Amino acid sequence: MTDRLLPPALAEVARVGFDYDDGEGVDFEPYDLFDAAEDTTAWLRLWTGNPEADGSAFRVFGKDGAGGLAAIWTVRPGLPPDDQPVVFLGSEGECGLVAGNLSDLLWVLADGFGPREAARYEERTARPHAAFTAIAERFATTPRRPAVEIVLGARAEFPSFEEDLDALCR
Numbered sequence: 001m002t003d004r005l006l007p008p009a010l011a012e013v014a015r016v017g018f019d020y021d022d023g024e025g026v027d028f029e030p031y032d033l034f035d036a037a038e039d040t041t042a043w044l045r046l047w048t049g050n051p052e053a054d055g056s057a058f059r060v061f062g063k064d065g066a067g068g069l070a071a072i073w074t075v076r077p078g079l080p081p082d083d084q085p086v087v088f089l090g091s092e093g094e095c096g097l098v099a100g101n102l103s104d105l106l107w108v109l110a111d112g113f114g115p116r117e118a119a120r121y122e123e124r125t126a127r128p129h130a131a132f133t134a135i136a137e138r139f140a141t142t143p144r145r146p147a148v149e150i151v152l153g154a155r156a157e158f159p160s161f162e163e164d165l166d167a168l169c170r
Helices: 008-016 037-048 102-110 115-120 130-139 147-157 161-169
Strands: 058-063 069-073 086-089 095-099
Touching (some): 008 058, 037 069, 095 115, 095 161
8 A cells, every 4th residue: 555655745735635616727636545556557558448558657646527647657767756757648648748756746736737737738827826835835846937847848858758658558
């Protein structure tokens, strides 16, 4: 069970929760624990249509209302979940990078974006969130930056994310 425990910052985010606000807020439902590995693999197999797909590279920690998943992508060998990029895998096959690490995700959340909103980076105004800002100020190890800068930085670091994901799921 300990391998399913969320890092302390994500556990606090889950306790605060998100307000959908009739589509004006954030569409995200955080989990209290990481999804079980077998559940992640089952979802990935359905998502890709590949019965051999392996979900072990993802640590799922929440979903949006349509069933898209937010996950830590364990692509950096030997590093803990906090130091891995955060991705969104949408229910309709869309996907994208959210942040380069958990610390940056905290700043994205503090700016009022959820994983889906950040990955798609919809043109919307930042809506600072006081509770998530307080969590980021306590736990973040990276400097505060606007969400768009964080998302673009993650995309620059992993420019072949979609191809890597496609290869992983074949």
